[in-house]
Amino acid sequence: MxxxxxxxxxxxxxxxxxxxxxxxxxxxxxxxxxxxxxxxxxxxxxxxxxxxxxxxxxxxxxxxxxxxxxxxxxxxxxxxxxxxIGFIFQSYNLISRMPVIKQVMLPLTYQWIAKNKREKMAIEALEKVWLADKRNNKPNELSGWQ
Ligand SMILES: Nc1ncnc2c1ncn2[C@@H]1O[C@H](COP(=O)(O)OP(=O)(O)OP(=O)(O)O)[C@@H](O)[C@H]1O
Ligand SMILES: [Mg+2]
Structure with a gap:
């Protein structure tokens, strides 16, 4: 609330x-x-x-x-x-040299979630938005929508 x-x-x-x-x-x-x-x-x-x-x-x-x-x-x-709280920023704030999967895993790192669990959670989240096959792309290798 x-x-x-x-x-x-x-x-x-x-x-x-x-x-x-x-x-x-x-x-x-x-x-x-x-x-x-x-x-x-x-x-x-x-x-x-x-x-x-x-x-x-x-x-x-x-x-x-x-x-x-x-x-x-x-x-x-x-x-x-x-x-x-989860954020999607207007200016994205993605880290330029980091692949998609690591960007998604990053907030989970701050929660001390184990690496294999972070990876699994990130892939599940990416699948929900049809981006699992782009997991190794960097931000400049994605379309605006992606
Ligand atoms: N850090 C800042 N320092 C000074 N002025 C700011 C700052 N951030 C925003 N403003 C000013 O506050 C006003 C509102 O900005 P805000 O970013 O909240 O607009 P917005 O409704 O999100 O607009 P948009 O739809 O373009 O994203 C603008 O006039 C902007 O120039
Ligand atoms: Mg705005």
Missing amino acids: IKLENIKKEYKMWENIVEVLKWVDLEINSWDFVSIMWPSWSWKSTLMNIIGMLDVATSWKYTFNNIEITWKKEDDLSKIRWKN
Whole structure:
């Protein structure tokens, strides 16, 4: 469960302050499937970064699965992230020299899952998106969609 209250996000650019989110409230319950659609340059990625605990708001109150996130330290946030959150970034953030299978296995490494189990899980995940046969390709050997 995700509950954000009174989120405000400002970016400081030299002398200017860009106000991106202003007093936003958001509640997403377990099993909700939510998509956020709004024009470009609005606030979607800013909000996703806050929900994903990759960035903090200028002022906010955030509760995630009944855990109060607002004042958590980076180390605690990274633990909550790797246990609960998967990301697909707008700019992909793939590692250029790493084959597909290793990219998929990487987050599992941080969870101390054994190598043969990581490999099995990664292949199963790749099969679900028809990419198992591309497991040894590097990012520049994939199409945009892939
Ligand atoms: N790190 C940053 N520093 C300063 N300004 C930023 C930063 N990140 C985003 N912005 C500004 O905040 C506004 C919202 O950006 P955001 O990335 O949230 O838009 P978006 O809705 O995801 O757009 P798109 O659909 O193009 O991905 C933009 O005007 C952008 O220039
Ligand atoms: Mg975006």
